[in-house]
Amino acid sequence: MTVAEPLLPALDSDRQDIVLSVRNLHVSARSEEGLVPLVQGLSFDLRRGEVLAIAGESGSGKSITSLACMGLLPQPAVRITEGSIRLGETELTDLPESQMRALRGARIAMIFQEPMTALNPVMSIGRQLIEAIRAHDPVSVSDARARALEAVRAVRLSQPEKRLEQFPHELSGGMRQRVMIAMAIALRPDVLIADEPTTALDVTVQREVLDLLRDLQRDLSTSVILITHDMGVVAEMADRVIIMRHGSTVESASTVDLFETPREDYTRDLLAAVPRIGGAAARAALKKQESLVRIEDVSVRFPIRQGVLGRIKAQVHAVEHVSLEIIRGETLSLVGESGCGKSTIAKALVGLVPYSGNIEINGKNLVRLNAAGRKALRRDLQIIFQDPMAALDARMTVGELIREPLAIHDIGTAEEQRARVYQLLERVDLSPAYYNRYPHQFSGGQRQRICIARALALEPQLIVCDESVAALDVSIQARILDLLRDLQKEMGVTYLFISHDMAVVENISDRVAVMYLGQIVEMGTREQVFGDPRHSYTKRLLAAVPVPDPRSPRAGLPRLTGDVPSPVWPLGAGPARQALVDVGGGHMVAPD
Amino acid sequence: MTANASISLEPATVSADSVWRKLAQRKLAVLGLVIMLICILGASLAPWITPFDPSAQHFDGLTIEGAPLPPGPVYWLGTDLLGRDLFSRLLFGAQTSLIIGVVANGVSLLIGTLVGVTAGYFRGVVGAVLMRFTDLMMAFPALLLAICLAAIFSPSLWIVAMVIALVNWVQTARVIFTQTSSLVERDYIAAVKTLGAGHRRILFRHILPHLVPTLIVWGTLGISTTVLLEATLSFLGVGVQPPTPSWGNIIFENQTYFQSAPWLVFIPGAAILALALGFNLVGDALRDILDPTQQGRD
Numbered sequence: 020m021t022v023a024e025p026l027l028p029a030l031d032s033d034r035q036d037i038v039l040s041v042r043n044l045h046v047s048a049r050s051e052e053g054l055v056p057l058v059q060g061l062s063f064d065l066r067r068g069e070v071l072a073i074a075g076e077s078g079s080g081k082s083i084t085s086l087a088c089m090g091l092l093p094q095p096a097v098r099i100t101e102g103s104i105r106l107g108e109t110e111l112t113d114l115p116e117s118q119m120r121a122l123r124g125a126r127i128a129m130i131f132q133e134p135m136t137a138l139n140p141v142m143s144i145g146r147q148l149i150e151a152i153r154a155h156d157p158v159s160v161s162d163a164r165a166r167a168l169e170a171v172r173a174v175r176l177s178q179p180e181k182r183l184e185q186f187p188h189e190l191s192g193g194m195r196q197r198v199m200i201a202m203a204i205a206l207r208p209d210v211l212i213a214d215e216p217t218t219a220l221d222v223t224v225q226r227e228v229l230d231l232l233r234d235l236q237r238d239l240s241t242s243v244i245l246i247t248h249d250m251g252v253v254a255e256m257a258d259r260v261i262i263m264r265h266g267s268t269v270e271s272a273s274t275v276d277l278f279e280t281p282r283e284d285y286t287r288d289l290l291a292a293v294p295r296i297g298g299a300a301a302r303a304a305l306k307k308q309e310s311l312v313r314i315e316d317v318s319v320r321f322p323i324r325q326g327v328l329g330r331i332k333a334q335v336h337a338v339e340h341v342s343l344e345i346i347r348g349e350t351l352s353l354v355g356e357s358g359c360g361k362s363t364i365a366k367a368l369v370g371l372v373p374y375s376g377n378i379e380i381n382g383k384n385l386v387r388l389n390a391a392g393r394k395a396l397r398r399d400l401q402i403i404f405q406d407p408m409a410a411l412d413a414r415m416t417v418g419e420l421i422r423e424p425l426a427i428h429d430i431g432t433a434e435e436q437r438a439r440v441y442q443l444l445e446r447v448d449l450s451p452a453y454y455n456r457y458p459h460q461f462s463g464g465q466r467q468r469i470c471i472a473r474a475l476a477l478e479p480q481l482i483v484c485d486e487s488v489a490a491l492d493v494s495i496q497a498r499i500l501d502l503l504r505d506l507q508k509e510m511g512v513t514y515l516f517i518s519h520d521m522a523v524v525e526n527i528s529d530r531v532a533v534m535y536l537g538q539i540v541e542m543g544t545r546e547q548v549f550g551d552p553r554h555s556y557t558k559r560l561l562a563a564v565p566v567p568d569p570r571s572p573r574a575g576l577p578r579l580t581g582d583v584p585s586p587v588w589p590l591g592a593g594p595a596r597q598a599l600v601d602v603g604g605g606h607m608v609a610p611d
Numbered sequence: 612m613t614a615n616a617s618i619s620l621e622p623a624t625v626s627a628d629s630v631w632r633k634l635a636q637r638k639l640a641v642l643g644l645v646i647m648l649i650c651i652l653g654a655s656l657a658p659w660i661t662p663f664d665p666s667a668q669h670f671d672g673l674t675i676e677g678a679p680l681p682p683g684p685v686y687w688l689g690t691d692l693l694g695r696d697l698f699s700r701l702l703f704g705a706q707t708s709l710i711i712g713v714v715a716n717g718v719s720l721l722i723g724t725l726v727g728v729t730a731g732y733f734r735g736v737v738g739a740v741l742m743r744f745t746d747l748m749m750a751f752p753a754l755l756l757a758i759c760l761a762a763i764f765s766p767s768l769w770i771v772a773m774v775i776a777l778v779n780w781v782q783t784a785r786v787i788f789t790q791t792s793s794l795v796e797r798d799y800i801a802a803v804k805t806l807g808a809g810h811r812r813i814l815f816r817h818i819l820p821h822l823v824p825t826l827i828v829w830g831t832l833g834i835s836t837t838v839l840l841e842a843t844l845s846f847l848g849v850g851v852q853p854p855t856p857s858w859g860n861i862i863f864e865n866q867t868y869f870q871s872a873p874w875l876v877f878i879p880g881a882a883i884l885a886l887a888l889g890f891n892l893v894g895d896a897l898r899d900i901l902d903p904t905q906q907g908r909d
Contacts, residue, residue: 369805397807409798413904414820424806457903470802477806 038209038242039065039088039127044102046083046092046266057083057097059266065210068240070233072257072274074247076289076492077463080266081246085212088244089129090119106210125155128203132215134195138187144171144198145183151202170201174231192357193224197231204235211236214246221356222519226563229256248492250293251522251565254278262286274569292497293567294522296549302529305348311481311513312345312368317376319363323587336586337363338374339537340596345481350507350514352524354560355534358586361517364534365483368515369402380481398428401474405486407466411458417444417469418454424476443472447502464495471502475510483515488523500527521564525549533557536586538597543606553608633900634893643892646885654705661699662687666854669694679872689874691865700856701879707857711772711841712834712886718776719837720830723783724822730784731791732814742788748781754843761849768851771844775837783829790825794818824898831894835887858883 046058058080065071073081086092088104090111104111106127111119131137139147148167149160156163164183171179174197187195196216203211213232217225233256236243245256253260253274260277262269262285270283281287319338322331338360345351353361366372370385370393377384383396404410411420418440425436441451447468458466467487474482484503488496504527506512518524524531525545532542533556541554552558588594597609634640653660663669663686672680672694682689688697726745730738748756760774794800795818803817842859844850851857853864858879865875 366801371801371804394807397805400805402802402805404798404802406798410802412799412803412817414902415816416903423803423808427803427807427809427812459904473802473806 036067037064038067038107039244040103040105041084041088042103042105044084044087044104045100046080046087046097047100048097049095054100057266058087060102061261061263061266061268062102063261063271065242065244067209067242068236069259070236070243070245070257072245072247072253072260073263074250074253074260074289075263075269076248076494078265079263081263082214083266084263085129085214085244085246088210088212089123089127090114090116091129121155124151124203124208125206126208127210127212128206128208129212129214130196130199130203130216132218134192134199134219135187137199138195140187142186143183144185144187144190148183148198148202148205152205155206166205167201170205171198173204173235174198174201176201191224192220193228196220196224196228200228200231200235204239204241207239208241210242210244212244212246215248216245217252218247218249222521223356223559223563225252225565229565232256249565250290250493250567254567254569254571255565262289278567278569288494290567292494294493294497294500294520294526295567296522296525296561296564302545305346305529307347309347310344311347311381312515313377313379314341314343314345314364314368315377315379317341317364317367317374317378319360319367319372319374331590333587333589336537336588336593338367339594340376341534341537341539343532343539343542345513345515346530347480347513348507348511349529350516350527352516352518352528352531353534354518354521354524354531356519356560359534360537360586361534362485365402365485365515365517369400369483370397394428398477399480400483401477401479401481402483402485403467403470403474403487405489407463407470407490408458410470411466413458416455416457417449417461420458420469421473421476424473428477430477439476440472443475446475446506447472462495463491464499467491467499468502471499471506475506478510479512481513481515483517485517486519487516489518489520496523503527521560533560536584536594538594538609539599539607540597540609541607542599543604543608547604547606551606553602553606555611630897630900634896637896639892640896643889643896646889647893650705650709650882650886650889653702654709657699657702657706661696661702663696663699665695665699665703665856667695669696672696679868679875681872682874688878689872691861691875692868692872697861697875697878700861701858701882704856704858704861704879705882707768707851707855708838708841708859708883708886710768711775711857712838712890714769715772715775715779715841716830716833716837718773719779719833720783720826722776722780724787724826726780726784727787728791728814728818728822731788732795732810732818734792734795738788741784745781745784745788749785753778753840754847757840757844758847758849761844766844766849766852768855771841771850774844775840779833779837779840783826783833786825786829787822790822791818794821823901827894827898831887831890834890835883838883838886 042062044058044061045056047054047056061084063071073084075081083092083097087099088111092098099112102112106122109122145164145167148170149163152158152163152166153160167183168179171182176182176194176197190198216232217228220228229252232243235241245252247253257274259271259273261271262277262283264285270277270281270286272282277286278290281290317338318340321335321337323333323335324330325332341364353364355361363372367374368378380396380400383392385393385396388396418437421440421443422436425431425439430436431439440454444451444453449465449468449472458469461469488499491499500523503514507514516524516527528545530542530544531548532539533548533554534540535556541548541552541557548557549561552561599607599609602608634644669690672686672690674680679692679694680686680690686696686698688701691697691700726741730741757774757778760777761771764770764774800813800817803813838859841850841857842863845857845860846863850860853860861879862876865872869876
């Protein structure tokens, strides 16, 4: 660590001065129906050197609160209608923009969820940092540069001098978020607001960023407001928690108290819905082991064209020689971080991406069939995407959407199709009265139910769930997972479940395959992979998952820096092939 | 389920009946409809409501010095340089301009959509060839091309309309191509592909409806462009042949006398503006009404 000495004396429990004080805050949005309250009567105090988490599901008003503190509300559409926000001795609610601008960054800073959108893509990292410093401190460019370098070192970016010359797109997501943090701490603000700082990051990168935030917070004794939906992150990071729902405070307590003795029902429900590793019920063994899908030596490569003539110069090796089998009636999960090729396998399986190798469903290969045979095979094979809003045609009603597969395959008369749609809507717990509504009129969870109903319409044998619950709030996520489980019990449908979330995977799978850089590095039953992880990457993944228990010992992992290697190889070259070795009971592991 | 509170409960449907009802609720759309109606009525009833023959040169239509008359009791909107009645010419010219604005513009939209959607959806060699051809057409001076085409075919109203369509479709094709290629990448198209939908279904049920808003905006904007392009062609002698009046050639015939007889340019100019505005207002309203994703939001 090369961070400067702490500027302030260590935390003194007798004299915990309050840095930020919010009293009876009301924020409303203007709409046709008048003022819609977004935050109602929120009060809290933030002490020096404290981490306060504001947690809640989407629409709870947690992000609006952070924007209100930063004076970044999209006025006049959304504005503070009542209450006060005091930063030290300064009242922020009626501060003119010119004075607020001087405070922003210098005394109260913010990091956002998506670092790419918060950085200027056409300016080098160094110039952006220097500009931010010089906007508040009238120092020379060379002094500002020295401070920028110090900040980049403090966030543990490798090769700090080189980083200053680079542009945002040349850095990975984790590195960009570090740059954002460097920018935020360069001026040593009193308060740092982190709005879902790790939500867009992979779990191992999230681990590194959280560790970094905690270290910096301790060293600089900055007060942090952490906005998050992830109770695991709350448990690991926060000293105190405020749970928000529909704009109001549900409960406010110290982290340990909240997790051990939650007072409110909503808090209890929220905590119960959080998927935990090790908390899943045992699953009944399958009666017969009959193969449904065989994936043999499948590779998917995307060409990278360069030059005037667009010749192929390199290839992205998205999937490399993957072989696996899916048993009828089971749930097989593919886990891994972004870019590991798990979604590409799903797309190859349903015929959306060309591949080399062989994929057979029920002994038939989708590519080698004629048009009629392909259409028939599609009935057995459905996919549910991550973002239900994007996967539904916005100009069609729910009824038309669910009925479409029946219409494509000419199943039944118009009346029968209609009746079937009603039946499907009821099966996924939606009212048949929704038949004539459009997708935008529903919530995220309801939209995913519509997608499930559409996938079920053809009574498929295999449903591919490509990150199907990743975009949903935990309580809704838990219900969708329950629905998927019930459907499996009822109809015997097989799932290929693609996810980055280890806890969710542990909850739903029979078997698990871990992917890294396009190859499977470990595969086995859930008990084998979670109970006895053998490959170092699997171990790292498991250790990186935030545990929703504030008393659990924080993993003392070696601090991993550096990023996942690139899957781009020049033409003709490729990664070394990982041969899986059986370590007993079908537990396949690649040698490290 | 949560978040039920914000969801409206009435069923949402789009029927022809409700489109009219919703149009009638919008003041600006009604204004647009009225303008369109006046133009259409004026054009189609021109032979019966015009006081004079549009081509007749009136001896009393000019001053002693031979200058055109300003608007007055006999010639309501004044006369032009040859002593013809401007009001009569304006109404007969409406026929020409409406045909150019609606037919030429419609055909160019059709060609542009066909090319753009085909190239954007199928891509590959077909798409590359179509789009390079579009680029070529774009790089070629449109006016020069129009003059060449018009010179080859003997100019009549319909030929001029087709020439304009053949010159004007390129921009539409570009815009539609870009939009189609981004739509094709969307998840919902992948979703219907995995349901087993064929090209025809994807194109007509899932792509074309999403292009409607763009087409409406592009189509209404094209009206004034095409009317003015016809005027330019007339001015260069390859447009609608005199003495057949069109709004464009009335302006061009008289523009040199703008200082002494401003009404000769101002009045047909205002007519073109009103026509474009009328279509624009109606098109704008239609775009909002036909978009189901706007339901429950206004």
